[in-house]
Amino acid sequence: MSEMFRDKVEIDLTVNGEAVQARVPAGQHAVDFLRQELGLTGAHASCEHGVCGACTIRVDGETVRGCLTLAAQLDGADIWTVEGLSDTDAIRDLQDAFVARNALQCGFCTPGMLVAVEELLAKGGVPDRAVIREHLSGNYCRCTGYEAIVDAVESVAQKRTGKVTS
Amino acid sequence: MKASVGGYARATDLQHAIKLLDSADGMARVLAGGQSLVAAMNMRLTAGDLLVDISRLSELRGVTDEGDTIRIGALTRHVEVGDNALIKEHAPLLADAVKFIAHATIRNRGTIGGALAHADPAAEFPACVLALGATLQIMGPDGGRTIAVEDFFLGLFETDLEPEEVLMAITIPKAEAGERQVLQEVTRRSGDYALAGLCLVKRQAGHRLTMLSVGEQPELATGAMAMLDAGNIDGAVAALRAEIDPSSDTNASASYRRHIAGVLLRRAVDQMTGDVR
Numbered sequence: 001m002s003e004m005f006r007d008k009v010e011i012d013l014t015v016n017g018e019a020v021q022a023r024v025p026a027g028q029h030a031v032d033f034l035r036q037e038l039g040l041t042g043a044h045a046s047c048e049h050g051v052c053g054a055c056t057i058r059v060d061g062e063t064v065r066g067c068l069t070l071a072a073q074l075d076g077a078d079i080w081t082v083e084g085l086s087d088t089d090a091i092r093d094l095q096d097a098f099v100a101r102n103a104l105q106c107g108f109c110t111p112g113m114l115v116a117v118e119e120l121l122a123k124g125g126v127p128d129r130a131v132i133r134e135h136l137s138g139n140y141c142r143c144t145g146y147e148a149i150v151d152a153v154e155s156v157a158q159k160r161t162g163k164v165t166s
Numbered sequence: 167m168k169a170s171v172g173g174y175a176r177a178t179d180l181q182h183a184i185k186l187l188d189s190a191d192g193m194a195r196v197l198a199g200g201q202s203l204v205a206a207m208n209m210r211l212t213a214g215d216l217l218v219d220i221s222r223l224s225e226l227r228g229v230t231d232e233g234d235t236i237r238i239g240a241l242t243r244h245v246e247v248g249d250n251a252l253i254k255e256h257a258p259l260l261a262d263a264v265k266f267i268a269h270a271t272i273r274n275r276g277t278i279g280g281a282l283a284h285a286d287p288a289a290e291f292p293a294c295v296l297a298l299g300a301t302l303q304i305m306g307p308d309g310g311r312t313i314a315v316e317d318f319f320l321g322l323f324e325t326d327l328e329p330e331e332v333l334m335a336i337t338i339p340k341a342e343a344g345e346r347q348v349l350q351e352v353t354r355r356s357g358d359y360a361l362a363g364l365c366l367v368k369r370q371a372g373h374r375l376t377m378l379s380v381g382e383q384p385e386l387a388t389g390a391m392a393m394l395d396a397g398n399i400d401g402a403v404a405a406l407r408a409e410i411d412p413s414s415d416t417n418a419s420a421s422y423r424r425h426i427a428g429v430l431l432r433r434a435v436d437q438m439t440g441d442v443r
């Protein structure tokens with residue numbers, strides 16, 4: 001029966017714009033594949049049950065929990081991590097705003113925050129602070145108390161839309 | 167923790183999925199969005215499963231207009247349910263429910279079929295589809311079958327689905343002219359499972375009322391429904407508090423949940439009649 005099921009799965013995908021081929025254990029999490037096989041340690045593995053958001057990555061244009069996605073499911077997918085978004089300067093303004101506003105302390109949550117925030121900002125406009133908080137409700141930060149993060153996100157949204165600068 | 171998986175197979179179409187499930191002697195498990203299953207595997211609530219990944223089956227995804235009903239494919243993701251024009255017009259309860267479910271990133275992946283098959287009594291969609299009187303379409307090795315939602319939920323995380331069956335789609339009667347559908351719930355933080363929640367549908371034939379997080383499975387609160395049909399709100403609140411059987415846990419006591427049930431019912435009725443909440 002189970003020869004139809006594999007304990008190693010071939011995947012062919014794009015990570016941060018580069019083609020990757022791999023053979024992954026059936027139960028390996030996407031975030032562990034990125035960290036351990038590709039050395040992309042930006043996305044963090046923390047709670048490993050979908051609660052904290054530290055493992056947030058972008059898969060085919062949408063944010064996804066790296067701990068609730070198996071690497072085996074990524075065949076054909078287009079993956080972006082905080083490293084790729086940094087190298088292409090796609091989130092440079094957001095990173096600068098996080099620094100300027102003290103929106104990180106230990107930085108553990110920051111890669112997941114940035115990927116999640118970028119999904120919201122890509123929709124355009126200046127979201128209400130309540131909308132920013134709601135969008136980030138699945139990303140825990142144990143240091144900052146969130147206020148500075150919301151400030152940073154709001155200021156980037158304003159700058160990107162050409163409204164009020166500060 | 168890390169998941170322990172017995173094996174993985176990617177289904178190429180529905181028949182292939184059924185064949186894979188049927189070949190595994192009950193060891194196989196459907197993998198849809200993975201937002202409950204992978205979490206359960208990580209917590210080692212389940213181990214050694216042979217995973218049948220159905221997430222690529224495009225025939226199970228999307229919403230279609232079927233005249234008096236709409237059909238929602240099992241793989242339609244939460245985010246899509248919330249944005250879909252047919253659902254907003256004909257089953258607004260489901261679209262409204264989405265903002266209460268988890269967080270944006272989880273809504274990008276979680277599917278309505280997965281939520282129903284998982285049958286978590288604290289989840290929104292099971293209570294909603296019961297309040298709406300949906301019909302479920304299921305495919306198995308012996309062909310397709312249809313089941314009324316009233317017969318689908320059998321207990322805590324338990325449904326009528328056999329291990330080698332796949333939930334294909336959910337059919338919902340279109341809201342009639344003047345029909346009202348309301349969801350009310352109490353949570354501690356955005357995205358948490360509700361401490362208690364309530365779905366209320368008002369149709370010409372009468373009210374339908376279900377609750378989440380107050381029992382082992384979603385159930386119609388028939389006593390409260392009869393009182394609402396008779397126009398007796400106080401009676402409905404008393405009946406509802408008497409007929410539910412909530413448990414106490416670290417989040418809320420049973421008596422608090424029972425109290426909240428009545429509060430939610432009054433809020434739902436106010437929302438329907440347009441009073442300020």
Ligand SMILES: Cc1cc2nc3c(=O)[nH]c(=O)nc-3n(C[C@H](O)[C@H](O)[C@H](O)COP(=O)(O)OP(=O)(O)OC[C@H]3O[C@@H](n4cnc5c(N)ncnc54)[C@H](O)[C@@H]3O)c2cc1C
Pocket residue numbers: 049050051195196197198199200201202203204205240241266267268269272275276277278279280281283284288289290291327331332333334357358359360
């Ligand atoms: C942090 C967090 C918070 C959450 N909060 C909420 C919340 O507030 N409210 C809420 O309702 N949910 C919540 N969820 C759960 C989420 O909605 C899940 O997406 C959903 O319950 C399962 O859908 P899935 O597609 O991910 O299913 P999977 O995880 O892939 O599968 C779940 C179960 O259903 C079976 N299954 C899936 N699809 C089918 C099918 N088509 N046919 C037969 N069997 C099938 C699987 O075998 C498995 O047993 C939360 C999840 C997380 C991680």
Ligand code: FES
Pocket residue numbers: 044045046047048049050051052053054055056065066067068
């Ligand atoms: S590690 Fe994935 S959400 Fe916490």
Ligand code: FES
Pocket residue numbers: 103104105106107108109110140141142143144
């Ligand atoms: S900066 Fe430390 S967890 Fe957010």
